[in-house]
Amino acid sequence: xxxxxxxxxxxxxxxxxxxxxxxxxxxxxxxxxxxxxxxxxxxxxxxxxxxxxxxxxxxxxxxxxxxxxxxxxxxxxxxxxxxxxxxxxxxxxxxxxxxxxxxxxxxxxxxxxxxxxxxxxxxxxxxxxxxxxxxxxxxxxxxxxxxxxxxxxxxxxxxxxxxxxxxxxxxxxxxxxxxxxxxxxxxxxxxxxxxxxxxxxxxxxxxxxxxxxxxxxxxxxxxxxxxxxxxxxxxxxxxxxxxxxxxxxxxxxxxxxxxxxxxxxxxxxxxxxxxxxxxxxxxxxxxxxxxxxxxxxxxxxxxxxxxxxxxxxxxxxxxxxxxxxxxxxxxxxxxxxxxx
Ligand code: UDP
Ligand code: MG
Numbered sequence: 656x657x658x659x660x661x662x663x664x665x666x667x668x669x670x671x672x673x674x675x676x677x678x679x680x681x682x683x684x685x686x687x688x689x690x691x692x693x694x695x696x697x698x699x700x701x702x703x704x705x706x707x708x709x710x711x712x713x714x715x716x717x718x719x720x721x722x723x724x725x726x727x728x729x730x731x732x733x734x735x736x737x738x739x740x741x742x743x744x745x746x747x748x749x750x751x752x753x754x755x756x757x758x759x760x761x762x763x764x765x766x767x768x769x770x771x772x773x774x775x776x777x778x779x780x781x782x783x784x785x786x787x788x789x790x791x792x793x794x795x796x797x798x799x800x801x802x803x804x805x806x807x808x809x810x811x812x813x814x815x816x817x818x819x820x821x822x823x824x825x826x827x828x829x830x831x832x833x834x835x836x837x838x839x840x841x842x843x844x845x846x847x848x849x850x851x852x853x854x855x856x857x858x859x860x861x862x863x864x865x866x867x868x869x870x871x872x873x874x875x876x877x878x879x880x881x882x883x884x885x886x887x888x889x890x891x892x893x894x895x896x897x898x899x900x901x902x903x904x905x906x907x908x909x910x911x912x913x914x915x916x917x918x919x920x921x922x923x924x925x926x927x928x929x930x931x932x933x934x935x936x937x938x939x940x941x942x943x944x945x946x947x948x949x950x951x952x953x954x955x956x957x958x959x960x961x962x963x964x965x966x967x968x969x970x971x972x973x974x975x976x977x978x979x980x981x982x983x984x985x986x987x988x989x990x991x992x993x994x995x
Pocket of ligand 1 (some may be wrong): 775881
């Protein structure tokens with residue numbers, strides 16, 4: 656069968672040095688939530704372009720609580736080709752957790768996260784591997800052209816990258832999704848990051864390592880529709896900011912300070928006016944405006960604190976990032992169901 660011809664073949668120099676002799680060069684890690692229609696084309700394209708260049712690979716598919724036929728189709732594919740690994744999560748844990756699960760189960764010398772919808776072209780993988788062999792640990796795929804993404808999505812993405820890079824010390828590369836090559840040392844570093852709520856783009860940037868880029872053209876989604884509407888994207892952006900920046904906390908104290916200063920100046924003015932012109936029972940509108948304004952500012956500051964407190968609460972529960980129902984992989988590679 657064809658999988659034997661692949662798992663048995665040509666060990667490259669790097670594989671010979673590696674302790675796990677049967678480990679493939681590259682693990683393609685794909686989080687999947689309701690992606691039944693994309694599985695076959697994705698597999699075909701990966702196979703075509705990686706077998707052509709003779710790289711050994713595995714395809715780690717994480718079924719993130721799909722409600723369609725995703726799991727059935729994955730298992731069928733897995734029966735055909737044992738380079739396919741199926742990690743079935745206990746429920747929908749969200750893309751970031753699914754990706755973490757996939758990366759934890761990847762056994763390759765490098766791992767590359769991909770979107771199931773073929774928005775990240777597997778044809779780029781050989782070029783990324785070339786860069787890795789030149790000595791880079793991280794190869795970011797940077798979107799040159801974004802096809803099939805509306806004006807609003809492009810603008811909001813732009814604003815997001817600008818503000819997160821201003822607000823945090825970290826430089827999150829612009830126009831780079833999760834599609835990137837991560838070498839084994841980077842994967843091991845990622846496993847050491849304990850946070851439960853994972854903003855992967857930020858974590859990838861945080862670990863650092865020798866990084867380079869390749870440019871690509873982002874195609875529109877192949878089939879199905881995006882799981883990220885604007886509300887989810889907004890929450891995702893908030894997640895990013897609160898994970899990597901405490902500037903909003905500081906801003907809210909500054910805002911409080913400025914408002915108090917204004918209130919103080921205004922109080923001086925009122926007292927002076929009362930002393931000079933006497934006390935007239937007027938000023939209901941002013942009172943109302945000031946009270947409402949202060950109330951608003953206080954609620955806002957409380958909300959910001961709440962966001963962070965909520966994160967501390969989530970982290971302190973120490974729940975696992977994801978739960979695996981079952982891992983399906985070739986027995987020739989000793990499967991490990993471990994996860995943190
Ligand atoms: N995804 C997932 N779990 C979720 C939502 C999405 O694993 O809860 C996967 C999805 O199947 C796809 C990838 O994350 O492989 C990116 O999702 P999508 O294409 O909907 O996002 P977009 O490209 O529009 O940002
Ligand atoms: Mg997509």
